[in-house]
Amino acid sequence: MAFEGLGERLQATMDRVKSKGKVTESDVKVMMREVRLALLEADVNFKVVKQFINQVRARALGSDVMQSLTPGQQVIKIVKEELTELMGGENQKINLAQKPPTVIMMVGLQGAGKTTTAGKLALHLRKNFNKKPMLVAGDIYRPAAIDQLETVGKQIDVPVFNLGDKVKPQEIATKALTHAKEEHLDTVIIDTAGRLHIDEDLMNELKDIKEISQPDEIMLVVDSMTGQDAVNVAESFNDLLDISGVTLTKLDGDTRGGAALSIRSVTEKPIKFIGVSEKMDGLESFHPDRMAQRILGMGDMMSIIEKAQSNVDMDEQKKMEQKIKDQSFTLDDFLEQMDQVKTLGPLDELLKMMPGANKIKGLDKMQMSGKEIDHVQAIIRSMTMEEREKPEKLNASRKKRIAKGSGRSLQEVNRLLKQFNDMKKMMKQMTGGKGKKKNPFGNMQLPF
């Protein structure tokens, strides 16, 4: 059930157009249908899609799409630009108070990830803004929610204000603020209980807390996997509380995250952060352009490049690129590459961000944890240099020797070789045969 990206979706239409040689208005209509389906499939709310398509259609008809030799790319370009624009253009920072303390209030449905995000935010503010944060345990309803926040606080060494679950959240907020002032803590992050947006009593409780704490930032935390209902959730929280920012969580999953677009377009409030792991440092700034690519199923090359640039020796990388281009990439290079990759984080996460990666068979099964990378390296290290250059030389007895030498099974050796071949194929695809692109990563073109 792998989702097709917009690129693949438009491909069929494009082929038809190409054979005719000219784009007509009805072709644009067909293309718009594909765009529409791609967005619906990505969980963008259907009303938002409708509005959006009208905008794109108007632009497509008014522009040079119809004259263009590559109308598909033109359409994608427009769609991407409009999407990025709609999601706020540029990344927006968190609101901080001029005069301390800064008060941040976390709100959202149950299970969206408020408590975890509260912890991540505290760490983020301490690390990047030199703040002294305090977490406030305001979820008195869910069993052990306070425990969870306490544990999170301990993990990142941030104090947690906790009055137990017998005190009303309103009172907790009041006392927390006094406490923060006494302790000279300049940032107060209030965790609240998850609630359904139609639960009036609980929603009014939030209103009270807002009244009391006068937050500088009301952060709506939304699960990025949310479906059509995302608009209703965002709308009701926004109507009641006039939220100031949104954090999208669980984006390390494989959802397209169309909810981002829905939320943004009904609330017109910026999405400020995204949650990308269960670890406490898994909070990143939201980038509309990258999200647009993700929604369209185009992968997220920018993030890879950014990660790579901050972690990888660029000279080494240039050499490697050259090798990828001439397709002289060997197992030995693979070994070296793996050392570099290890510094980037889990490989499967990286691969996921790569456009077209989901099309390569078996890649999703190629889960590589740190340990598995070690195994793979052991296998390669058990090969002679010659074997690493020319893996096709590996016959059964050589393979057996390698398996013994590395302490891995024969199947693993075979699997590695297969994966290496797949990888080579992928590289071939990415360099796209045209040869004029300097950097295979920097200038990703869609495959048509």
Added chain:
Amino acid sequence: MGIFDRFKKKFRPEKKTEDLPSAEHQNEKLDDGLISIEEFEEWEQEQLAYKFKAGLEKSREKFQSEINQLLAVYRKVDEDFFEALEELLIGADVGFNTVMELTDELRQEAKVKNITETEDLKETIVEKMVEIYERNDDLPETVNIQKDGLTVILVVGVNGVGKTTSIGKLAHKYKNEGKSVMLAAGDTFRAGAINQLQIWGDRVDVDVIRQAEGSDPAAVMFDAVNAAKRRGTDVLICDTAGRLQNKGNLMNELGKMKKVIQKVVPEAPHEVLLTLDATTGQNALIQAKSFKEVTDVSGIVLTKLDGTAKGGIVLAIKNELGIPVKFVGLGEQLDDLQEFDAENYVYGLFADMIHQSEELDAAEEASDKND
């Protein structure tokens, strides 16, 4: 006509449900102080059942009125109509592929039969939807509870869908049915998860087998299954840490847990329940598929189903994956989990539409028979 006959059969006593006064209505009565104590007691009992019904009924009513509106706005069968229909269905969170399948078949049908008026397509819409729903009809929809000996239920799902809460409610349910219940705190990862389960255990008064945070969940499972066997427990419900389905290592861990359980009780787990958040969109299907691959999911617990939830996903999950929804839950109260009769629900989606299009005398005939 087979389908319509079945509808008639199923919904002949429709009147009964219509007679059920709505919650608001009842509340009004209460305010007036005009109802008797018997009525009040009855009302109290109905409240809970009503809460669920209200939620489901609401989405049902909304769905029906939307379809009728659609047919009123678009009189001619054309591409605009199909697009609007697609939007309506996707808006109800019916899975994307299911919707496309359905509308493509309808397009075909309209072409073949040369149907130009949308009103004439109404029956076909219903027919097709029921047909899609029935494709995987041989699935067991009841929970596989062993008559004698231990039943092991493994509860899995992504983060934040309500696994632990659902387990608390399940424990309560089986305890009330007179069974001895034990819980296994298999979420050793998330902060506070073990305590959360322990609190549920205390509330319901059942034992919780736990180890320290960060310990190997498979070891917890092994302990728990052994303990349950030794103590002659009827139902062991195993909590697991939330995991996103694309994290290979974590998914493999689930496989390991299952294997460990099977070492002690070879035919276990008797039920693997995937917990899904009702507000999740298309990703719900991917979740169901991935978890099914690793743990052979036998049923779904659909949580956070409130008055606004769409319920359309029920159709999609059944059609695309063949996994029945076995429980629906809402809220955080102990009683807030109920067994779900998917068939009734899906038939109910179209009940009124069928009734409308039926001849008046057919309805009369039905009520005659009732008398």
